[in-house]
Amino acid sequence: MAGPRGIARRSVLASLVGSSAWAVGAGRHLPAARGESARKLRAADLKTVLVGKIAEFVRWPPHAGLSDQNRAFELALLGDSALAVAMERFYGDSKARIAGHRVFFRRTSDVADVGSPHLLFVGDSMDEGIGDLIARLGNAPVLTVADGAGFASRGVAVNFYQVDDHVRFEISRRALARAGLQASYRLLSRARLIDDQQARR
Numbered sequence: 358m359a360g361p362r363g364i365a366r367r368s369v370l371a372s373l374v375g376s377s378a379w380a381v382g383a384g385r386h387l388p389a390a391r392g393e394s395a396r397k398l399r400a401a402d403l404k405t406v407l408v409g410k411i412a413e414f415v416r417w418p419p420h421a422g423l424s425d426q427n428r429a430f431e432l433a434l435l436g437d438s439a440l441a442v443a444m445e446r447f448y449g450d451s452k453a454r455i456a457g458h459r460v461f462f463r464r465t466s467d468v469a470d471v472g473s474p475h476l477l478f479v480g481d482s483m484d485e486g487i488g489d490l491i492a493r494l495g496n497a498p499v500l501t502v503a504d505g506a507g508f509a510s511r512g513v514a515v516n517f518y519q520v521d522d523h524v525r526f527e528i529s530r531r532a533l534a535r536a537g538l539q540a541s542y543r544l545l546s547r548a549r550l551i552d553d554q555q556a557r558r
Contacts, residue, residue, distance in 0.1 A: 403524050404517050405443040408432075408502055409455045411515055411526070412476055414544035418537045421475060421498045423458065430458035433472070435465055435490070436480030440504060444478065473497045479513055481505040487512060491532075498537050509551040514538070516551075527551050 412430070417423050423430070432448055432455070434441060441464070447453060448462040455476075463474075468490050471477060477499050483490060484505060491512035494501070502515045509516035514532040518525050527549040533540055 400519065400522075400524055401440050401443045402447075404504060405440055405447050407517070407524070407526070408444070408476070408478060409448070409453075409460075411502070411544065412500060413456045414541045415500055415533075416539040416541075417475065417498050417500075423456075423475065426457055428458065429461040430455040430476070431461045431463075431474040432476045432478070433463050433465060433474040434478045434480065435468065435471055435483055437466075437482035438478065438480035438504060440478070441480065468493055473499055476500045476502060479503040479505070479508065494536070496535060496537060500536065500538055501532065515548075518549075525549065 409432075422428050432444075434444055438444075445462065445464070448460045451459075453460040453462070465471060468483075468486060471490070471493070473494075475498075477494075479487070479490065479501055481504060487508065488511070491501075500515070501513045502517075503509075503513045504517040505513075506518070507516075509527045509529045509532070512529065512532055514529055514536065516527050516529075518527060526547075528540065528545060529551045530540075530545075531552060
């Protein structure tokens with residue numbers, strides 16, 4: 358997969374990161390709501406879109422097959438997550454694209470059925486099984502993304518967190534290296550970097 362190109366893509370990432378007040382297609386993807394419920398829905402919608410945008414700033418090794426633009430980008434959701442409904446609606450749409458690839462979205466509740474998708478979103482219900490999951494994935498070229506406290510320090514490559522009403526993300530460079538993935542400087546510069554249980558703000 359090619360790295361990010363041009364100002365437009367950099368601007369998209371910059372505009373998305375750090376603003377949970379921004380929502381993509383809320384009217385099409387999520388029901389209307391007010392107050393606290395509305396904020397949660399907007400955050401879920403934002404994180405859902407960020408999953409795909411972040412992937413556009415990551416390079417997979419050749420054997421992942423993404424040099425073939427006709428190949429689908431496989432995105433799997435493991436376990437339960439507050440983002441599940443938004444993700445299924447957004448990426449289950451036949452028009453969904455990640456870095457120019459059509460998206461094949463699937464869900465599973467069993468670590469044994471994960472396989473080797475290009476991107477695996479790990480639901481927070483998998484909290485107790487993170488270690489087994491990371492061991493099972495080994496060095497497979499799978500970008501792991503989650504939305505659970507401390508998941509990046511336990512082996513997940515990208516993890517969302519919130520500061521007040523702002524959505525942020527942290528990245529484990531060790532997890533990326535283990536999977537043979539390369540993240541662009543533009544992506545890393547927007548993240549809190551996690552290395553060996555240490556967070557750098």
